[in-house]
Amino acid sequence: MAKFKVIDLDGKQVSEIELSDEVFGAEPNPHLLYEVSKFQQINRRRGTVGVKNTSLVSGGGKKPWKQKGTGRARQGSIRASHWVGGGKAMAPKARDYTYRPPRQVRRGALRAALSLRVKENALVILDGFKLDAPKSKQAFDVLTKRLKLENALVIDDKGNINLHRSVRNLAQFDVLPPEGLNLESVLRHKQLVLTSAAAKAIQEALS
Numbered sequence: 001m002a003k004f005k006v007i008d009l010d011g012k013q014v015s016e017i018e019l020s021d022e023v024f025g026a027e028p029n030p031h032l033l034y035e036v037s038k039f040q041q042i043n044r045r046r047g048t049v050g051v052k053n054t055s056l057v058s059g060g061g062k063k064p065w066k067q068k069g070t071g072r073a074r075q076g077s078i079r080a081s082h083w084v085g086g087g088k089a090m091a092p093k094a095r096d097y098t099y100r101p102p103r104q105v106r107r108g109a110l111r112a113a114l115s116l117r118v119k120e121n122a123l124v125i126l127d128g129f130k131l132d133a134p135k136s137k138q139a140f141d142v143l144t145k146r147l148k149l150e151n152a153l154v155i156d157d158k159g160n161i162n163l164h165r166s167v168r169n170l171a172q173f174d175v176l177p178p179e180g181l182n183l184e185s186v187l188r189h190k191q192l193v194l195t196s197a198a199a200k201a202i203q204e205a206l207s
Contacts, residue, residue: 006125006196009142014127017196023206024123026115029108033183035101036109040184045097054079054087106183107206113186114202122191124149129156129195134165143173143193152191155181155198178202 001018002025008014054060060079067074081089117123124147131138143149151172156163158177167175176185178201186192194202 051091139166153189
């Protein structure tokens with residue numbers, strides 16, 4: 001178990017928290033990061049491309065001219081792929097690109113990403129992140145002026161509605177509940193901000 005500083009919104013240490021080395025001290029694994037990043041990106045492909053082949057293009061049922069005696073090359077349909085308006089030879093079809101790595105792979109990638117942020121000193125743990133109202137300007141001032149952050153992912157309970165409504169509108173920041181934590185969001189931001197409650201929830205889920 002490693003100890004981490006817990007700070008308030010002014011950046012002053014108020015306590016310490018012990019977190020599992022299994023989750024926050026794992027050895028970064030580039031292959032796991034690659035596999036799960038690819039999984040998230042490829043699952044966004046809709047795969048709805050579709051081109052008609054000869055059998056799907058309407059018309060062309062009648063033979064254009066008789067087989068022999070015209071002096072022209074034999075043809076079976078005006079919808080063959082070499083005709084204007086014909087079908088596409090070996091046309092691409094709609095397909096499903098989605099796949100899902102094993103759960104241990106997905107969890108291992110998250111542990112590697114969290115541990116990477118710890119090694120980079122880019123993990124901030126707050127005792128809480130309460131806002132008086134859903135105000136993006138107030139959240140921006142806290143993150144940039146008081147915590148000195150530039151580009152961060154904030155993780156806190158989804159019940160903290162004011163925080164979620166405030167941070168989601170900021171260009172360089174994003175917010176997620178602990179159960180929504182995913183690899184792509186962690187890697188897309190330079191810093192990671194966790195409340196102490198969120199850190200414990202993540203540790204429990206990934207242990």
